[in-house]
Amino acid sequence: MRKNTFFNNRTTLNCNGRLLNLSTPKVMGILNITPDSFFDGGKYNSIDESLRRCEQLLIDGADLIDIGAYSSRPGAADVSEQEEIERLRPILKAIQQQFPQAILSIDTFRAEVARVSVLEGAAIINDISGGELDNNMFATAANLQVPYILMHMRGTPDTMQKLTKYDDLVSDIIKYFAEKVNRLRMLGLHDIILDPGFGFAKTLEQNYQLMAHLSELKFFDLPILSGISRKSMIYKLLEVDASHALNGTSVLNMVSLQNGANILRVHDVKEAVEVRKIFLQLNESY
Template sequence: MTINCNGKLLSLEQPKVMGILNVTPDSFFDGGKYKNEKSILNQVEKMLNEGASFIDIGAYSSRPGALEVDEATELKRIVPIVSLILKNFPESILSIDTFRSSVAKACIENGAAIINDISAGLLDDKMLSTVAKLHVPYIMMHMRGTPQNMQQQTDYKDILKEVLSFFSERLVAAKALGIKDIIIDPGFGFAKNLEQNYELLNQMEVMNIIEHPILAGISRKSMIYKTLDTTADQALNGTTALHMVCLQKGAKILRVHDVKEAVECVKLYEQLNA
């Protein structure tokens, strides 16, 4: 189970941690925190030193009800940051959190290595063909609708069955174009209510039948802090608890705000299964 990142083969047999870097003013947890070069580089350095294998950069907030960001603004936000990080940390592996093919192309051409698409190619009909031409790993997430309307689209009859069917269809489309390294993301919090998130997590091991690495993105999400009657700021302990569940269910990548704690979780999981 390996992926090719800028010519380097990276094994996912041992679970990896992906650190989140949001360069948006309105992300649900860390919006507006990284506004200048110094704060961005300090955070990237911290995550790399703590053991992040990837840095996932997003310039379009996809939280429920987030404001629309036009393509030019997203490009203006993200491309200089890709260049800045790689200038200072040339060995870092950057993932780009975008559903736009133009943003994906520009970032890969500036040295990024992975595309992380919340829409699995459904919000830009050029995305799959663009990723295929770029020959990069592709993370496809399950979501219905858009970030603006997804929470009105939670009428599932059998959520696990419908998510599996979604991935089956999108994998066929991606592979037909020649995309090889594909990672799937169940999309916790995207077009799913609290109970549906836990139902999906509780059965996540079934998704291993797809035979593609699973990325779990639950860090500080409302499925945690609403259950605990707290806030995103206070949801680290709950996040870590569910990260262990994700690993036990087969997740190979944890996408997180708090790298140190996630890396520790992976180490304990590996010791448990040694």
């Protein structure tokens, strides 16, 4: 069987002057400082709780920490831009002080929140809206010159599940990325990561169709992020709830890696690191 050479491409990201080598896949641990995220809302709202969570993620092997202060769960409470900044700023400062080597990503669709967060030490912008919810986001990311995670979504978190009709799911997503990647490059931003947006404006069946065709996004020669951790595409199929979706998450994390994902965004870092270790051993054995 021919050896998978995808990870021999020496893809790197410039994260605050440090080069993150994606020639082997990386694990991004999730730190939600929201009261209402779908899986862990309310657990890490205080600085002390966030620091403990961050420390555990790093101990478990996280290469990146993705921090979010605005829940994208349908029906979640709206949070003002100022409140989002006020939630983030003290926690970013505390993490930077206690874990200065941690590479932090900021999960926001607001340009000003992204700008403030980068000034406070965040190295990556993770935008679920692909620039659709803030017209200033692309220019801000380009001005900041930080890696930008470009996710596919339609509408807003409250309307997205009504917007699941596609002419051709995979082709439509590729067209979406092609247009936005071109715009970002025209602005001078080249560190772009593609996130197909599992669970966002997609039915359960469409999520699995997209997973089966994830490798087609390698056409762009850009890093791919897969974020399926404990999502409804797993627990609804298995007829459980999010708290019992770890096994399914691990299965789909392996499928993601086999289909070319460079970054796994997860709640359960230790288990994802184990998946990566098995994947790399398999890859060496081809």
